[in-house]
Amino acid sequence: DVKVTQSSRYLVKRTGEKVFLECVQDMDHENMFWYRQDPGLGLRLIYFSYDVKMKEKGDIPEGYSVSREKKERFSLILESASTNQTSMYLCASRHTPRGARNEQFFGPGTRLTVL
Amino acid sequence: AQKITQTQPGMFVQEKEAVTLDCTYDTSDPSYGLFWYKQPSSGEMIFLIYQGSYDQQNATEGRYSLNFQKARKSANLVISASQLGDSAMYFCAMRDPMNSGYSTLTFGKGTMLLVSP
Numbered sequence: 001d002v003k004v005t006q007s008s009r010y011l012v013k014r015t016g017e018k019v020f021l022e023c024v025q026d027m028d029h030e031n032m033f034w035y036r037q038d039p040g041l042g043l044r045l046i047y048f049s050y051d052v053k054m055k056e057k058g059d060i061p062e063g064y065s066v067s068r069e070k071k072e073r074f075s076l077i078l079e080s081a082s083t084n085q086t087s088m089y090l091c092a093s094r095h096t097p098r099g100a101r102n103e104q105f106f107g108p109g110t111r112l113t114v115l
Numbered sequence: 116a117q118k119i120t121q122t123q124p125g126m127f128v129q130e131k132e133a134v135t136l137d138c139t140y141d142t143s144d145p146s147y148g149l150f151w152y153k154q155p156s157s158g159e160m161i162f163l164i165y166q167g168s169y170d171q172q173n174a175t176e177g178r179y180s181l182n183f184q185k186a187r188k189s190a191n192l193v194i195s196a197s198q199l200g201d202s203a204m205y206f207c208a209m210r211d212p213m214n215s216g217y218s219t220l221t222f223g224k225g226t227m228l229l230v231s232p
Contacts, residue, residue: 033219042206042224050217058219090160097210097218101167103150104220106160 023091138207147211
């Protein structure tokens with residue numbers, strides 16, 4: 001069974017703290033993604049990585065950074081958490097698309113609250 | 116410009132009835148893919164069905180079918196014989212271009228479906 005895991009389901013942090021969200025996949029996927037989900041806004045792409053040590057900004061990268069040192073792991077970093085980063089964070093992975101559906105597989109999500 | 120539009124914030128349907136969730140998209144790329152995902156209250160996104168822009172037939176997966184009308188740029192999800200477990204948020208998404216590690220998914224805002232007994 002394919003699996004994407006995220007380090008925490010729920011997380012509460014204080015304003016100004018450095019926050020690490022970890023995502024691990026066991027499917028040998030090349031591409032990995034971080035989204036945030038807010039009511040009424042759907043899913044918005046923060047960053048993605050098409051291969052190890054590679055990263056690309058998504059639609060809303062401000063206030064975030066990422067790290068991908070190993071193929072299976074993609075970390076999202078909030079350098080100095082702020083209350084407007086309270087959200088649901090979803091990680092996903094897939095193989096590089098080559099003419100097939102190559103759907104993204106999602107983790108269970110991390111609900112982050114910044115106080 | 117918004118690339119994926121889901122105009123129905125919420126839909127109600129009775130058990131065993133069919134329901135159609137609307138999705139329209141916008142792209143200038145001739146090669147793209149359309150996806151539907153389900154998100155139950157547990158939060159995990161579950162892939163349901165996929166339609167490629169060059170596919171001749173409408174996609175079907177069990178009780179799910181995709182009504183793909185290319186000229187109208189619509190990709191509506193049809194759920195036949197609704198079940199209580201179908202109550203969830205449903206997202207339409209598009210990938211363009213099709214074949215690139217740089218291609219990403221653009222999601223609509225979602226439709227909340229509630230199935231009543």
